[in-house]
Amino acid sequence: xxxxxxDEILTISKESNKPFWRVILENDMEERLVSEEESLKKMQxxxxxxxxxxxxxxxxxxxxxxxxxxDGAKMEQAVIEGKVLGGNFIGVVIAKALKMGESNAxxxxxxxxxxxxxxxxxxxxxxxxxxxxxISIQKMIKxxxxxxxxxxxxxxxxxxxxxxxxxxxxxGSASAMAAGALAYLNGGDEDSIAHAAAMALKNLMGxxxxxxxxxxxxxxxxxxxxxxxxxxASADMAxxxxxxQIPPDxxxxxxxxxxxxxxxxxxxxxxxxxxxxxxxxxIKKKIFGYS
Amino acid sequence: xxxxxIMGPVMVGPSSSHTAGAVKIGYIARKLLRDDVKKAKIFxxxxxxxxxxxxxxxxxxxxxxxxMKPDDERIPNSFQYxxxxxxxxxxxxxxxxxxxxxxxxxxLVGVNGSKxxxxxxxxxxxxxxxxxxxxxxxxxxxxxxxxxxxxxxKPGYVAKVTSLLSNHDINIATMRIRRDxxxxxxxxxxxxxxxxxxxxxxxxxxSEGVKKVTYLKPVDx
Numbered sequence: 001x002x003x004x005x006x007d008e009i010l011t012i013s014k015e016s017n018k019p020f021w022r023v024i025l026e027n028d029m030e031e032r033l034v035s036e037e038e039s040l041k042k043m044q045x046x047x048x049x050x051x052x053x054x055x056x057x058x059x060x061x062x063x064x065x066x067x068x069x070x071d072g073a074k075m076e077q078a079v080i081e082g083k084v085l086g087g088n089f090i091g092v093v094i095a096k097a098l099k100m101g102e103s104n105a106x107x108x109x110x111x112x113x114x115x116x117x118x119x120x121x122x123x124x125x126x127x128x129x130x131x132x133x134x135i136s137i138q139k140m141i142k143x144x145x146x147x148x149x150x151x152x153x154x155x156x157x158x159x160x161x162x163x164x165x166x167x168x169x170x171x172g173s174a175s176a177m178a179a180g181a182l183a184y185l186n187g188g189d190e191d192s193i194a195h196a197a198a199m200a201l202k203n204l205m206g207x208x209x210x211x212x213x214x215x216x217x218x219x220x221x222x223x224x225x226x227x228x229x230x231x232x233a234s235a236d237m238a239x240x241x242x243x244x245q246i247p248p249d250x251x252x253x254x255x256x257x258x259x260x261x262x263x264x265x266x267x268x269x270x271x272x273x274x275x276x277x278x279x280x281x282x283i284k285k286k287i288f289g290y291s
Numbered sequence: 292x293x294x295x296x297i298m299g300p301v302m303v304g305p306s307s308s309h310t311a312g313a314v315k316i317g318y319i320a321r322k323l324l325r326d327d328v329k330k331a332k333i334f335x336x337x338x339x340x341x342x343x344x345x346x347x348x349x350x351x352x353x354x355x356x357x358x359m360k361p362d363d364e365r366i367p368n369s370f371q372y373x374x375x376x377x378x379x380x381x382x383x384x385x386x387x388x389x390x391x392x393x394x395x396x397x398x399l400v401g402v403n404g405s406k407x408x409x410x411x412x413x414x415x416x417x418x419x420x421x422x423x424x425x426x427x428x429x430x431x432x433x434x435x436x437x438x439x440x441x442x443x444x445k446p447g448y449v450a451k452v453t454s455l456l457s458n459h460d461i462n463i464a465t466m467r468i469r470r471d472x473x474x475x476x477x478x479x480x481x482x483x484x485x486x487x488x489x490x491x492x493x494x495x496x497x498s499e500g501v502k503k504v505t506y507l508k509p510v511d512x
Contacts, residue, residue, distance in 0.1 A: 002292055028294050042295060049301050063305070065345050104304030107347050107367040112417070114297050116307045144298060151297035160297070161415055177297075214342040216305040270342070287345055 002027065004156040006194045006248045009149060013190045020180075020190045021142040024149035043141050043148075046111055050100075050123040053110050057099040061106040065287045068217040069106060072099030089132055090229060097124035097228040101221035114151045114160045114173055117216045120224030121174035122147055125182055125231050135185065146184045147177035150197045157249065158256035162209035162268040165259025167223060172204035172255065175227035175234070182235035196231075196238035198248035203230050205251075206258055208266035210273025213284040219274055300417050302361040308393050309339065309346035312413025314366060315510050316395060317355020319421060319433050320409055322507050326401025328356045328378055334385035337392035339413075349382055352395065356380075360510065361417060390422070427469050427478055431507070435464055435482040439505040440495060444470045444477040448500060452479060455494060461485045476502065 003009050003024075012023050028039045059073035072095050078084055079091035086094075100120035104110045110119040126147075130140050151160065154173045159165040176197040183196035204227070212218040244251060265272030274280050302311040321328055331353070339348050347367065354369035357378065365372060373380060387394055391412035399407045410423040421431040424439075431437055438456075442448045449468065456463060462484040470477040487506055496504040 002294070024294060031293055032295075043298070046295075046298055046301065064347065107303050107305065107310070107350075109301065109362055109364050110304050111299055111301050112307050112311075113299070115416070116302065116304050116311070119304070145294070148294035148298045152292055152294055155292045155297060163415070213345055214338070215345040217345075288341070 002031065002152045002156060003149065004153065006150070006153050006197070006252075009153070010190050010194060019142075020149065020184065020193050021145040024145040024152075040141060043144050044137065047126070047137070047140055047144050049109070050111050050113070051127055053100060053103060053108065054096055054123055054127050056108060057103055058106070058108070061102070061108070063102075063105040063215075063217055065213060065215055065217060065283075067212070067215070067283065068102055068221055070102070071221070072096070072102055086229075089128060090232065092131070093124045093128045093228050093232065094225050096128055097121060097224040098221060100124065101224040105215075105217045105221060113147075114155070114177065115162075115170050117162060117220045118170040118174035118224060118227060120221070121171065121227035121231065122178045122181070124224065124228040125178045129182065129185055139185065143181040143185050146193055147181040150177045150180045150193075153249070154201075154252055154255075157252045159259060162211070164267070165256065166262045166267050167207040167209040168201075168204050168255055169259055170209070171223045171227040172201050172207055174224075175204055175231045176201040178228060178231035179234040179238070182231055183238045186235060186239050188235070188239040191243075192238040194248040195242075195244050196235045198244035198246070198251040199237055199242075200231050200234035201251050201255055202244060202246070203234065205255055208262060208273050209268045210266055210275045211268060211270050212275045212280045213287050214268070214270030214275070215287075218283075296416070300361060302417060303364060303366045306346045307417040308413045308415050309343060309348045310351045310366075311361040311417040312393065312419050313339070313348045313351035313395070314355040314359060314361040314363070315417065315419045315433070316397070316411040316413060316421075317352045318358065318360060318510055319355075319419070319431070319507065320397050320399060320407065320411070321356050321358055323409065323421070323424060323439075323505055324399050324401050324405055324407045325505060326403050326405045328399050329402045330400040331356055331378065331380040332398040333380060333382045334396040334398070335382060336385050336387040336390050336394040336396070339393050339395055340384045352397075353378070353380055356399070391420075394422075427471065429478075429480060430467065431480060433507050433510050435484070435509060436486050437507040438479075438481040438483065438487055438492070438495075439507070440479040440481070440501060441503040442477055442479070442501045444472075444474050445500060448477065449479065451498065452481070452495065455491065456481070456483065456487070459488070459491050461487060461491070
């Protein structure tokens with residue numbers, strides 16, 4: 001069995017004096033009956049696949065609905081020209097999040113992390129961090145375990161799909177996973193990891209899933225950006241010593257409660273929010289011939 | 292859930308349920324047909340019918356029927372590959388009773404004349420269930436090595452199959468037994484913890500009274 005509480009991971013980590021990532025790694029070895037080497041190799045393969053997917057972005061591709069494509073390249077160009085307010089690092093993160101979201105919509109190969117709709121968040125911050133600070137692949141893989149461990153707890157206590165809990169469950173969870181991984185990479189301790197995740201999840205709580213035409217395109221691609229940038233802000237706060245006043249596991253429980261209270265129209269049915277706007281309906285009619 | 296259920300799968304977008312799951316359904320269907328597909332009649336139900344086109348569900352199903360897996364980068368061009376291989380396909384809508392919103396009925400004819408009809412659903416995160424095979428309830432997920440044994444409905448077959456598996460140190464995770472009518476055709480669906488080697492399935496297939504043995508490996512491996 002995987003972990004059902006971040007507290008459980010923190011307790012084991014403190015009692016056995018093992019870092020967060022190692023607790024997750026050893027749990028995987030135990031659960032799947034694999035060696036450390038096998039587990040690490042599998043995780044490395046996922047990270048390398050993310051990097052390949054980032055490189056394979058094709059700015060000429062347009063999704064089958066015609067709604068999505070080319071924005072990652074526009075953002076990248078703006079970074080090159082220095083036209084970004086948040087500095088080079090955040091500019092690159094935004095560009096990478098857009099690119100991965102667009103690649104997904106255009107049927108390119110991606111890593112669902114945790115879902116296909118939120119596949120841009122984690123690679124955007126991790127690959128940008130690796131490139132900016134010249135981090136070893138070994139350390140990046142450890143950060144992947146940190147992110148996965150957080151996701152595992154969210155899956156156990158709440159949910160990861162927009163259909164079940166709205167966008168907060170997809171982009172919110174991806175953002176929490178990315179925030180914890182960034183806090184680890186940037187020198188945060190185990191508590192900082194859990195609180196980075198908690199703050200990221202809190203900041204996106206209540207976010208609805210209102211996909212136009214029911215497709216993983218609008219607003220999903222751009223919400224990958226907000227998930228990534230929110231992860232950076234949350235990790236920065238946590239490493240600075242700021243703590244979530246609501247304990248991390250309780251935050252996850254609250255996300256579940258909010259998700260369960262969301263009406264069906266705001267849970268990946270393409271019937272509420274942006275999908276239900278006059279333009280949203282018009283787009284759906286154009287794609288499917290009915291609204 | 293394991294960490295690798297959270298991180299992953301590696302897949303062609305845009306949707307784990309409408310794209311990756313659909314590829315998997317096609318892939319499993321071809322394995323169950325045990326033949327290359329010559330003709331496919333595909334009936335989409337619910338959300339598969341309503342939003343499938345925008346999610347590439349149609350291309351994904353055809354890709355799977357040609358043996359592609361969810362991470363195959365040829366999926367977006369699967370119609371073209373199908374035309375080159377002479378795979379004939381047609382799509383239409385259907386209203387299936389009591390079915391999951393992401394469901395499909397596949398009616399297949401193989402190159403060697405074999406026939407198969409299945410109903411399958413994509414239940415989220417790329418996980419799938421084969422609900423029915425040729426009208427018989429199946430509930431196969433293909434998350435485990437799965438053995439499907441069709442035999443005449445007579446006493447002793449369950450014992451025969453389970454002892455053969457135990458003799459080869461294969462542990463049974465779940466097992467279901469169905470039959471069409473008393474003394475007719477019975478089906479055993481056995482999910483195992485270990486892979487079932489080819490010599491074991493051959494032994495089973497050669498047993499008296501056994502009509503057909505199909506072995507499915509987990510798709511993710």
